[in-house]
Amino acid sequence: MENTATNSTQNAFSLTQEGPQGIRYDFNDGCRVYVPAGHWRVIIKDLDTHTVLFAQDVNDGFVQSAKRYYVRFGIEIRKDDKLVFSHEMDLKGQPVRIDMRKGGIGDHLAWFGHVAAFAQKHECDLTVDLRSDIRTLVQDEYPTLKLISEDTPEARYYATYTVLVFYNDDKLNHSPVDYREAGLEGNASSILGLSRISRPARITIGEGGRPIEEPYVVIASQASAQNKYWNNPFGWIKLIQELKARGYRVFCIDRERVTGQGTVWNHIPFGAEDKTGALPLSERARWIQHAEFFIGLSSGLSWLAWCVGTTPVVLISGFTRPENEFATPYRVINWHACNGCSNDIRCILDTSNYLWCPRHEGTPRQFECSRLIAPEQVMDIIKTIPNLLEGTP
Incomplete structure (x- = not known):
């Protein structure tokens, strides 16, 4: 329980809540308490687990909890052995902010349903800082939430939480569960103190x-x-050939036709009709909604298909384990290949390395997790989707 106490007074008024005798406090980035010069005893508790997190004499300065995720904190401050202030954190009716703007499309769609559930559970006045394209996608569905995508004048929030993948949170101060073990949805529910159920936005x-x-x-x-x-290398080509032989047109709805880095570039699959481009996510959701099924990877548009909710989602991934993503009966993984490095706490992700393959990089086995997923395996799983066209495969 590594909590900190300092003697600096320069940021005393950055704490948004005012107590008696010059005491200030808030729950922005953990539990924060300031006491002016004097002989104080500061106690911080987790009210739900009945755990004392900090109990120490403080003459002048700040105390900040190590834990920055949602904890129902309690504060007691004594002076000369007399209780002068106590407060139990209660978000009801309070201005609260959740920051998730740094996440990708898939992150936002995995998290936003949990953010909305948090606001409903605590009945707080919630502001959500998120990507502008996701804000446009969800704002009409959540009229009671204040959604922002730009820096605004400093607001006086009672509490602030950051929902993000924290890569080097070894002490689990920003999330109670390592993101690799939590899965993408579980990461948000853990940070926000919610039950771990699926909540599509x-x-x-x-x-x-x-x-x-x-x-x-x-x-x-x-x-x-x-x-x-x-x-x-033959996966998409053979799969698209068979789908077209069965009577389906196949459209690629990625934003980019070609992406990559250095000497490695990935093109729109041969045989797919081109619907790439900077289309709004709502338009891509329209194409997904009326499709017979969607086929994607562990990436943002698969999460968009999950949120559409009515279209079967075939998800191909080997570097993640199935529990990293949403549940779908059409999840494709080859357990005989190396797999699951993204959810292995022994593997440290290098976000600067586009070719990150922690176990086999630079060897013939690099990326075998998906290289050894055969198009026939994917097609076998697709055949379990009801009402599949027979065609002439």
Whole structure:
């Protein structure tokens, strides 16, 4: 329980709540308490676990809890052995902020349902700082939440929480569970103190209804790092050939036709019709909603398909374990290959390395987790989707 006490007074008024005798406190970035010069005894508790987190004499300065995720803190301050101030944290009716702007599309969609549940549970006046494209996608579905995507004049929040993947949080101060073990949804629910159930975000679907009359499939083949790709060189080609032989048109709805770094570049799969470009997420959601099914990777558009909610999602990934993503009966992984490094606490992610493969980088086994996922395996799983067209495979 590493909590800190300092003797600096320069930021006393940055604490937003005022107590008696010059005491200040708030719950922005953990429990923060300031006491002026005097003989004080500061006690901080976790009210839900009945655990004393800090109990120490402080003559002048700050105390800040080590834990920055949601904890229902209690504060007691004594002076000359007399209780002069006590407070039990209660978010009801209070201005609260959740910061998740640094996350990617998949992160935001995995987290936002939990953020909304947090506001409902605590009945707080919640401001959410998030990506502008996600704000546009969800703002009409959550009119009681204040959604922002730009820096605003400093507000006086009672409490602030950051929902993010904390890569080097060895002491688990920012999340009670290591993100690799928590999975993407579990990361948010753990930070916000919620039960670990699935909570898809409600999203706005673009207008226009079904985009084409023929039966079609949408795919998303691009990702932010090479380990997320389906690295079987024949995977997409053979799969698309079979889908088209069965009577489906196949559309790629990635933002980019080509992505990569250095000497490694990934192109739109051969045979897919091109619907790439900077389309709003709501428009891509429209294409997903009316598709027979969606095929993607452990990346943002798969989470978008999950939020659409009515379209079967085929998810291909080997570098993550299935529990890292949302539940789908059409999850594809080859357990015989090396797998799951992203959820292995022994593997330290290097976000600067586009070719990160912690166990086999630079060897013939690099990216075998998805390279050894055969198109036949993917097709076998697709065949379990009800009402699949027979065609002439």
